[in-house]
Amino acid sequence: MRIIVGITGGIAAYKAPELVRLLVKAGHEVRCAATPHALEFVTRTTLETVSANPLYCDLFRGNATETEHISLKDWGEMLVIAPATANIIGKMASGIADEPLSTLLLAMPPQRVLMAPAMNSQMWAHPAVQRNLATLRTWGVRTIGPDDGDLACGSSGTGRMAQPEAIARQVASLLQQPHPLQGERWLVTAGPTYERIDSVRFIGNYSSGKMGFALAEALAEAGADVELVAGPSALRTAHPRIHRTDVESARQMYTAATEAFPACRGAILSAAVADYRPETCADHKLKKQGDQGLTLSLVQNPDILATLGTMKQAGQVLVGFALETDNELQNAESKLHRKNLDYIVMNSLRDTSAGFGVDTNKVTLLAADGQRTATPLLSKQEVARIIVETVTRHKE
């Protein structure tokens, strides 16, 4: 394939030659395009050497009859911007073309663009950047990262460019992407639920939603239309094939999930649903009563997974999660059968890098037919891909 790597002026530009090298090694023909600022961080010689092609960095270098941004756009099957600064994201969202790369971006169909944003975490969190990215995504631009970690400015947070290996893998999957799940609808539940105590307090848990959102992304990447029912979570959804419904409580999640399930080929329920909720919810803030304690009376929430297990029709696939602290395999297996599941994903809590909040996970996937797949500690994205590959291959 013919890939253009666009480089903008952020410190992560020093990783761009490595990305180019990986893409060349994977058999792609690569040409680089750089903004003037990018060349403060990485040299023309480096980019031309690793790509074995001339660099596009000057709107007016060619002869008057050649419009290089147009010929380059016809040449490239994909444009990967790595790193993508807040500036190039903003320029593309606004249609500004004031240097070679933004001009090329305006000529290129957005569906052929993959961006790997990299910036300081406060810049990343700025509403302008998030609004601009949301705009680009609605046009079909794909994004990867940024990752969490130490940043060049000395702070740490979200903003590091995704690793070149991860970007190269994403390019490979986008280019040859078979869409085995095209035409299939899948339901995913994700995140925690909040059970209200009064107008300002709730019972919740530490689930971040990262695993469920990664599952929704992996299903959408495989071509499925995804109904994502999400409990309270700060995470954003990127993929145009993900339809997200935000809920707060277990009962709201129950309603959304049971409504969506009949039209779905399958469901993966990864949400950490509260088993109990306060029997009553005060419509005002409860006041401290002298030095007395407070007793909350709790009632059981409906079990969404078990309900879908009773609704399941032939051909539908149902996948649950099990977070166990003791007798893990035995408990997971009994849940698999009790709730009429096809698979259960057992989270290991023995490893500090797996489970709630973190970016990695380590799971064992148990199938109703007795098959077991254990993963090593991987990113939640990788774990999601393995789960999706396994459960979507399921045949009656």
Ligand code: C5P
């Ligand atoms: O029985 P347990 O709560 O351990 O089962 C966990 C699995 O059940 C997870 O897949 C979770 O999403 C789902 N669940 C549910 N509704 C509940 C409780 C758990 O869907 N009320």
